[in-house]
Amino acid sequence: MPHVTMEVNGKAVKVDVAPSALLVEVLRRDLALTGTHVGCDTSQCGACVVHMNGASVKSCTVLAMQANGAKIVTIEGLSQGTNMHPVQAAFKEAHGLQCGFCTPGMVMSSADLLARNPNPSETEIRSWLKGNICRCTGYHNIVKAIQIAADTMSKKAAAE
Amino acid sequence: MTTGTGIGASIKRREDFRFLKGLGRYTDDMTMPNMTYCVFVRSPVAHAKLGKIDLTAASKSPGVVAIFTATDLEAVGGVPCGWLVTDRHNKPMIEPKHPILAAGKVRHVGDPACAVIAETYAQARDAAEKVSIDYQELAAVVDMKKAMLGGAAVHDEAPNNLCFDWELGDKAAADAAFAKAAHICKIDLINNRLVPNAMEPRAAIGAYDLATEEHTLVTTSQNPHVIRLLMGAFVLGIPEHKLRVLSPDVGGGFGSKIFHYAEEALVTWGAKKIGRPIKWVAERSESFLSDAHGRDHVTHAEMAFDKDGMALGLKVDTLANLGAYLSTFAPSVPTWLHGTLMAGQYMTPAIHVNVKAMFTNTVPVDAYRGAGRPEATYVLERLMSKAAAEMGMDQAELRRRNFIRKFPYQTPVAVVYDTGDYDAHLDKALALADYKGFEARRAAAKARGKLRGIGVSAYIEACGIAPSSLVGALGARAGLYEAATVRVNPTGSVAVMTGSHSHGQGHDTTFAQVVADKLGIGIEMVDIVHGDTAKVPFGMGTYGSRSLAVGGTAIVEALNKVIDKGRRIAAHLLEASEADIVFENGAYQVKGTDRKKTFGEIALTAYVPHKYPIDKIEPGLEETAFYDPKNFTFPSGTYICEIEIDPATGETQIIKFTAADDFGNIVNPMIVEGQVHGGLAQGIGQALLENAVYDDNGQLKSGSYMDYCMPRADDLPSFDITTTNTPCTHNPLGVKGCGEAGAIGSPPAVINAICDALRDYGVMHMDMPATPEKIWRALQVAMPKAAE
Numbered sequence: 001m002p003h004v005t006m007e008v009n010g011k012a013v014k015v016d017v018a019p020s021a022l023l024v025e026v027l028r029r030d031l032a033l034t035g036t037h038v039g040c041d042t043s044q045c046g047a048c049v050v051h052m053n054g055a056s057v058k059s060c061t062v063l064a065m066q067a068n069g070a071k072i073v074t075i076e077g078l079s080q081g082t083n084m085h086p087v088q089a090a091f092k093e094a095h096g097l098q099c100g101f102c103t104p105g106m107v108m109s110s111a112d113l114l115a116r117n118p119n120p121s122e123t124e125i126r127s128w129l130k131g132n133i134c135r136c137t138g139y140h141n142i143v144k145a146i147q148i149a150a151d152t153m154s155k156k157a158a159a160e
Numbered sequence: 161m162t163t164g165t166g167i168g169a170s171i172k173r174r175e176d177f178r179f180l181k182g183l184g185r186y187t188d189d190m191t192m193p194n195m196t197y198c199v200f201v202r203s204p205v206a207h208a209k210l211g212k213i214d215l216t217a218a219s220k221s222p223g224v225v226a227i228f229t230a231t232d233l234e235a236v237g238g239v240p241c242g243w244l245v246t247d248r249h250n251k252p253m254i255e256p257k258h259p260i261l262a263a264g265k266v267r268h269v270g271d272p273a274c275a276v277i278a279e280t281y282a283q284a285r286d287a288a289e290k291v292s293i294d295y296q297e298l299a300a301v302v303d304m305k306k307a308m309l310g311g312a313a314v315h316d317e318a319p320n321n322l323c324f325d326w327e328l329g330d331k332a333a334a335d336a337a338f339a340k341a342a343h344i345c346k347i348d349l350i351n352n353r354l355v356p357n358a359m360e361p362r363a364a365i366g367a368y369d370l371a372t373e374e375h376t377l378v379t380t381s382q383n384p385h386v387i388r389l390l391m392g393a394f395v396l397g398i399p400e401h402k403l404r405v406l407s408p409d410v411g412g413g414f415g416s417k418i419f420h421y422a423e424e425a426l427v428t429w430g431a432k433k434i435g436r437p438i439k440w441v442a443e444r445s446e447s448f449l450s451d452a453h454g455r456d457h458v459t460h461a462e463m464a465f466d467k468d469g470m471a472l473g474l475k476v477d478t479l480a481n482l483g484a485y486l487s488t489f490a491p492s493v494p495t496w497l498h499g500t501l502m503a504g505q506y507m508t509p510a511i512h513v514n515v516k517a518m519f520t521n522t523v524p525v526d527a528y529r530g531a532g533r534p535e536a537t538y539v540l541e542r543l544m545s546k547a548a549a550e551m552g553m554d555q556a557e558l559r560r561r562n563f564i565r566k567f568p569y570q571t572p573v574a575v576v577y578d579t580g581d582y583d584a585h586l587d588k589a590l591a592l593a594d595y596k597g598f599e600a601r602r603a604a605a606k607a608r609g610k611l612r613g614i615g616v617s618a619y620i621e622a623c624g625i626a627p628s629s630l631v632g633a634l635g636a637r638a639g640l641y642e643a644a645t646v647r648v649n650p651t652g653s654v655a656v657m658t659g660s661h662s663h664g665q666g667h668d669t670t671f672a673q674v675v676a677d678k679l680g681i682g683i684e685m686v687d688i689v690h691g692d693t694a695k696v697p698f699g700m701g702t703y704g705s706r707s708l709a710v711g712g713t714a715i716v717e718a719l720n721k722v723i724d725k726g727r728r729i730a731a732h733l734l735e736a737s738e739a740d741i742v743f744e745n746g747a748y749q750v751k752g753t754d755r756k757k758t759f760g761e762i763a764l765t766a767y768v769p770h771k772y773p774i775d776k777i778e779p780g781l782e783e784t785a786f787y788d789p790k791n792f793t794f795p796s797g798t799y800i801c802e803i804e805i806d807p808a809t810g811e812t813q814i815i816k817f818t819a820a821d822d823f824g825n826i827v828n829p830m831i832v833e834g835q836v837h838g839g840l841a842q843g844i845g846q847a848l849l850e851n852a853v854y855d856d857n858g859q860l861k862s863g864s865y866m867d868y869c870m871p872r873a874d875d876l877p878s879f880d881i882t883t884t885n886t887p888c889t890h891n892p893l894g895v896k897g898c899g900e901a902g903a904i905g906s907p908p909a910v911i912n913a914i915c916d917a918l919r920d921y922g923v924m925h926m927d928m929p930a931t932p933e934k935i936w937r938a939l940q941v942a943m944p945k946a947a948e
Contacts, residue, residue, distance in 0.1 A: 018282070028189075034188075035181070035182015036182070037411075039359045041443045042444065042865050044866065075180075079181070091180055092172050092176040095834050098412070098664035098838065099360065099664030101358075101359040126873040127873075127874050129872070129873035129874070130872050130873060135412050135842070135870070136412055136838045137834060138837035138842075138871075139837075139872075139873040141837065
């Protein structure tokens with residue numbers, strides 16, 4: 001069986017994979033990183049978003065073999081221990097989650113947005129989130145959360 | 161604004177940390193030693209006789225452990241229906257068997273004919289593809305009007321596909337009212353079929369322990385005890401003490417995870433058969449074909465008014481699609497959750513509702529957020545705005561003129577509203593939406609070449625279901641109370657076992673606020689336990705916006721028992737009479753003195769009863785309560801939607817959506833707002849985007865997110881929401897349900913706005929979803945007329 005070597009959440013891993021295995025399957029099954037979710041089978045819902053070499057990707061649409069040599073960050077690796085990344089903290093602050101199932105993908109996607117565009121407008125936020133479906137929140141509070149996170153992060157950046 | 165953590169405080173959710181850190185524990189996140197994987201072979205055709213099922217090749221496929229078909233399940237019962245509707249001729253509904261795996265016939269695309277169990281999921285999939293089934297196709301029953309004409313029948317027991325023909329109200333009185341009418345408003349409308357689409361697909365793990373003879377089912381359910389009851393008693397014949405059902409973190413439900421599904425029974429039964437755990441997880445395309453759908457009504461309705469716009473009568477005739485089999489609560493949805501809502505907020509004295517419920521070769525239809533109430537509200541609120549337009553009246557004024565203002569109010573459709581103040585939320589919504597300024601905005605939009613419209617919807621809903629004796633009389637085969645146990649630990653921390661189930665509603669937070677408030681202890685001392693029949697004494701679960709009004713009340717009742725026992729212990733310790741002890745701010749105090757004992761001291765005494773009236777009071781501090789509600793709760797509200805249509809593309813943009821809701825008292829305003837947002841998104845989704853479409857052969861054309869238009873972030877606006885408060889009169893918290901209101905009240909507000917925008921074009925109605933194509937086409941027909 002072929003294998004892939006990746007850095008996942010800062011740790012080097014080597015996993016035997018079937019050539020057809022998807023990145024999300026390897027994360028969830030082989031590495032027990034079950035925070036990344038699967039909500040559809042057409043690459044539409046975004047519950048499976050992780051960061052691959054710094055950019056958000058839908059891990060249901062990446063073959064594990066394609067991730068060979070890549071740096072992967074999942075929701076479990078976005079912050080350590082009891083700490084929260086500013087996006088995570090802002091989702092809590094603004095009640096940007098309900099059932100929690102789309103949340104890891106939403107958070108990973110939002111973190112990528114803010115890395116690219118530290119001060120997005122509401123329209124830019126809504127447009128960016130097109131690839132992440134949430135059935136619970138109506139997006140109202142997710143948009144608010146991202147605005148709060150943008151504010152926190154830019155204040156922090158200014159202070160540094 | 162309340163401060164602290166008690167009732168009324170918008171504290172942040174205690175469950176968020178685990179969800180935000182990827183530490184949630186959903187069914188598919190769990191594994192068991194030696195676990196196998198199940199894939200169902202589902203019918204690709206809507207209606208067929210099952211010929212030979214050839215398992216030869218599949219059985220030899222690598223990793224296959226077992227393959228099951230209907231013949232293996234002959235000793236197993238069918239999926240039961242939990243509600244018996246009696247029709248207008250006093251006949252029981254027709255109730256065909258719903259086998260776990262299709263027996264003899266398949267009745268909808270997605271009907272499972274075979275279950276393949278293998279060592280890995282991939283192997284199960286591979287083997288499933290090698291199962292060869294001879295489907296001898298039959299004519300599919302899809303369109304409800306054609307279904308009634310006979311010919312093809314979904315079930316032999318129902319030759320014209322009619323499950324029941326039900327009515328409510330007084331037909332003669334309604335006819336008499338219409339005879340006096342100055343104006344009659346008529347409408348034909350479709351309430352579009354929806355797919356609930358909780359983001360977590362359904363999943364189930366079955367396991368069996370030979371040593372203890374215990375079955376375990378982990379399942380994505382809104383009500384694990386109900387599943388234990390239905391599956392244990394009616395399908396598999398397992399007594400409750402040998403069947404544990406867990407519903408851990410569940411990723412949204414919206415009704416679709418209330419019902420007992422065949423897959424749950426198969427993995428539970430199969431696990432014993434093969435002696436290993438079995439996991440099944442739906443793919444999204446499988447969810448589209450196997451989760452119960454919602455809505456799907458075809459309705460003709462008429463409303464009679466006098467010359468001043470006072471409603472005299474209402475007649476509603478509806479065809480309701482039940483799909484191929486009766487899902488758990490399906491018969492109650494188009495009947496008792498629909499007909500009973502037809503009075504709305506109005507004094508309409510005579511109402512008659514007829515519902516013919518039909519079997520078709522489609523996925524079963526059951527409760528989806530609102531369940532019957534959105535359908536009723538859509539009929540009534542479309543009629544009100546259409547009638548206002550026809551009579552040349554303002555749509556808000558016509559509603560106000562007809563408001564009920566004396567409570568309790570007995571409607572002509574069975575229910576009694578306990579309280580409400582409809583003027584209050586109408587006024588608040590009109591102000592927030594700047595209704596007065598609308599005509600100026602319409603004119604400004606017109607100058608820009610845009611068509612602007614405003615739509616009002618004044619909804620009522622009946623939730624917090626429900627009094628057991630009432631629903632029993634109406635056909636429910638279960639009681640609809642709720643249970644709770646409050647366990648005070650020796651050091652004063654508290655575990656609350658609730659039969660309600662949280663799948664996004666935030667019970668860990670809201671219920672803990674109630675407990676902390678009532679006991680006067682810190683919220684960090686309170687743990688909320690749910691979703692496990694081995695931990696929670698009993699429960700009917702979460703649906704019908706009942707968790708706080710019914711489940712929360714059960715907690716309050718159990719708390720009251722704890723406080724009362726504590727008072728007896730305190731009286732002993734303080735050497736005072738019980739009547740002289742007051743419980744305030746977490747301490748028992750002798751009235752008029754400074755002698756007191758804290759709640760923690762009482763708890764410790766109860767478990768270390770050295771100085772204790774042991775002959776009069778048992779040690780320990782744990783109480784259980786079952787609470788059966790006295791009535792439904794009746795939230796109400798006014799929603800106002802303002803939209804703009806681009807006539808060049810037919811595209812609708814929501815400019816402003818205003819919601820003013822009366823939910824009675826509110827425990828956590830932040831969570832309630834979130835519930836409203838979510839409901840609005842689903843209602844607006846129904847009005848503008850979502851549609852489950854079957855072709856004439858019964859193929860689901862909108863079977864994935866590529867075809868079924870889920871609302872995305874850029875489809876929706878931010879919402880302007882507010883509340884008014886007339887506390888519910890019959891539960892101690894004064895609360896009403898808030899979970900479904902948004903989905904109930906919003907569809908007519910959107911369509912009323914679109915029809916208002918198109919009024920100059922003679923468009924008096926548009927079916928949902930009002931897609932750009934539909935609007936553009938309507939404008940092409942109408943434009944020449946308007947230009948003339």
